[in-house]
Amino acid sequence: MTINKGAKITLLLIAIAWLLKSIEWSLGVDLFHFGIYPRNRLGIFGIFFHPFIHGGFKHLFSNTVSFAILCFSLYFFIPKIASRVLRQLTLYTGIMVWLFARPSFHIGASGVIYGIASFLFFIGIFQKNPGSLIISLCIAVLNHGMLVGLVPNEEGISWESHLSGFIVGCVMAYYYRHVETEFSRKQTLEVEDDFSYEGYRNLENKEFRYNYKEKD
Template sequence: MSDNQFKTKKGTFIIPILALLAIWVVYIIEIGFGFNFNKFGIYPNNIIGLRGILFSPFIHADIKHLLNNSVPLFVMLCSLYYFYHKIATKVLVLGTLVLGFLTWFIARPANHIGASGVIYFLVSFIFFSGIFRKYYRLIALSLAVVFLYGSMIWYVLPIEESISWEGHLSGFITGLVFTILFKKVGPQPEIFEFTPNEEFENLFDENGNYIPPEEFQQPED
């Protein structure tokens, strides 16, 4: 795939901005009107708790939780829609559903809320996609992701009681699985094809040794 195909598309910033607005509007409504949306989070192994698969990414416990998720969510969504624009929406929607269901299946009995599961999914997908596709621009993006968010890997482990590490782990695993599923779709490394050049090839013998032109064409007696 040619580098000039990495261009800013209409959705590169629109979707990330809309996603950011959505989580902030939900929080403002919750605080402004005294609501508590935590009950709409993912509650594992409970049928009603399945609704959280759709709602939980938009719900945050407090302003610190919201701020911590806002910047990485925006950065990762912009990266997804810029570098993987042809599959971005499909990856985002399906990935959110799968990681949500996995969280519902494996997590502790509590309301799991926040966009961090989606963030871990995006970080995982973008990192592994760059490595698996072996395309230098995407590998550079993978390295940038490691530099910015590499320390996040520790939070897929149960190191803090109040953090939904199960949601983080679900997002990370889902991102890796989606990398494999979508490996052949989207940007691919550029393949160069060379046309045989007889004149050039005649400058070398069968062992690959160079034959200077004056030796190659001996004058006739």
Template structure:
């Protein structure tokens, strides 16, 4: 029987990413509706008060275009994360936010760094390099899909666009690579089926009663027709051992 991978769809694959994205939109709506500006809750490098942005910055966006461009990749990538790496998905998300934010705080320019793009780069980097390291055909296919959809994002880890936090992108990419290496042993394991002789022990014991110690069939015994498939298997094992 062919091995089957432990890739299993669950409601969380869609629900968690959707709730996360909806939360971003709800926060943005709250800012617009009540006239707030949460920009000063972003990461401000080398400033003690700017450390709070490590937690809050992914939920803050400068405008609807900024939020829109982050929403789709965030949903797609986090859904892929929960589908292919369910056991470590929350750790990648939570520590991805914290570590990419901290690294941005260390290396960033003196300005407010906001937006979920740092986390997006964590996910892009992690999914790509994890699939390559895993050498699993489905995960490699996922890596290629990530490159196809978001490969152009690699250019934005460099300071090529004014007003864009390339430091946040660079930090996210580095954290994603580190996670891919750190979690390299956390791979979806194939289901294993052990067709060992002991699995048929009761059937084998019953079957062997019909033979003497030399392997000759005892004529005054009858085989159980209901156990046709197990007998066939045991008969193969028995003959193999007595040839």
């Protein structure tokens, strides 16, 4: 059920972005002004709309692939709070961009993508269990090239969005470090089903109680 929910939400968000880009292309309009414009009152609305607005089909396709993988991973590995994390990552990343970024329109889902990647990576580090560390290792291997995007390296790229998402993801991973992940849940079940730990297993139940009496 959770996997289906994650897939549906991921596809829905991607579909909205592609629909808007199709409208732009078919009508010959540009929706970049719905992005975030830092420290401008109207630019505040971009905090909610910017992940769905992209500069071109190449930009949109690139973000679609990354977002699909990471968003689905978020719902698969941390199903209990995935939707909450996704909303908070979008909101807080957008706020940071509005407060600190260059005076320009910032659009695209890159900040959210960096936020999810950062969150999944650091929650594995903070939880310190083998299962969660596997998440961190996979994220690091698959997205190591993203580190380049955290600093100014190419004109027209909102590195501020990338850096904001990365920072927000790290902070939120620490905040939610005690949440149950898919790997930590499986690890707990394996321990509970292990009859050999500590050399014994408690056999007491309602029908049987062990009563110890000292010798006189």
